[in-house]
Amino acid sequence: MDLLETVLAAHRAYLLGWNIGTTGGDDLVTYRSGVRHAPLNGVLRASGRPPQDALAEARVRLDGVPRIWWAGPDSDAGLADSLVPLGAVPLASLPIMTAETGSVVPVATPAGLRIAETTDLAEFVAAYGRVSGIPADATATAIAREQAFAGDGTVIRLAGRFDDGPIAGTAVAWLSHGVLTLYFVGTQPEHRRRGVGAAMTAAAVDLARRHGISTVALTSSEAGKALYDRLGFRTVGVFQLLSF
Incomplete structure (x- = not known):
């Protein structure tokens, strides 16, 4: 492959x-x-x-x-x-973008931001749901599906907080097929333009290194592509998304 x-x-x-x-x-x-x-x-x-x-x-x-x-x-x-x-x-x-962990440009973590794995799915899903557009009345279903998730790989959920406050940034790290793929990378509106998204991505890259994984992948929005370009990701393909 x-x-x-x-x-x-x-x-x-x-x-x-x-x-x-x-x-x-x-x-x-x-x-x-x-x-x-x-x-x-x-x-x-x-x-x-x-x-x-x-x-x-x-x-x-x-x-x-x-x-x-x-x-x-x-x-x-x-x-x-x-x-x-x-x-x-x-x-x-x-x-569709990828980067080798050794080639990702280092970024400074914003002052006071602590990034760690979380198992509190209710808080985590509510946070990424707010950013990604999951309706509030659909959050409970999303939490239930996260709890029942059964994929061919390992999910690690990363939450970033300022001074142990509410979740400011999210990232789902998916370890499967020898790569780490990122999903639900997002920053709460009140914390944007502080480097949270870059820091969440960098934390996932560090996680990949610790697991012996050399490649990180993601599917970027057009708005986010400039950030990933700066970090050293390169485009290897494209998804055309359609509604039907």
Whole structure:
């Protein structure tokens, strides 16, 4: 497996850890958490299926929940463009980025910020949910799914706090397929522009080193890409995200 294939496999493994629905075969891989938050329900891969058939089946499997389609390098070429005439709506192009732990640019931790693993899922999910857009009345479902998470790997949840106060920054470190992949990297609005996001990323890189992992991966928003570029991450692929 080359690096990109490995990163994609780790990504699928993480989101499938949320799944309570039908996964399907390699030709159409879906996951359904039941949380009313589109990134936690969707299509991970479609290969060797006519787009119209794949779309119709995905709509059946994911009926009743907000969902997204990750059209990435592990799906058929041109899939995103094929889905649009069938009613799918393009949302964003997200860069898939990686860095070797030894090449990540060091960053200073903001004064007073302490970053440590947390097992308080209620507080942690409420914090990342506020940043990522999980509705308040869906938080309890997200907490329950975190508690029941059963992916092919290890989850370490990092919380950053100023002077032992409420959570200021979050990061989920997913150790799978020999890489550490980052999810839910976010800063509470009242603590932004203080370097919290960079510090949370740096803490995950340190965690990777301690576990003997040399590669860190993430899927960035366009807004966050400049930060990851500065830290030494490079783009190795792109996800086209669509609603359907």
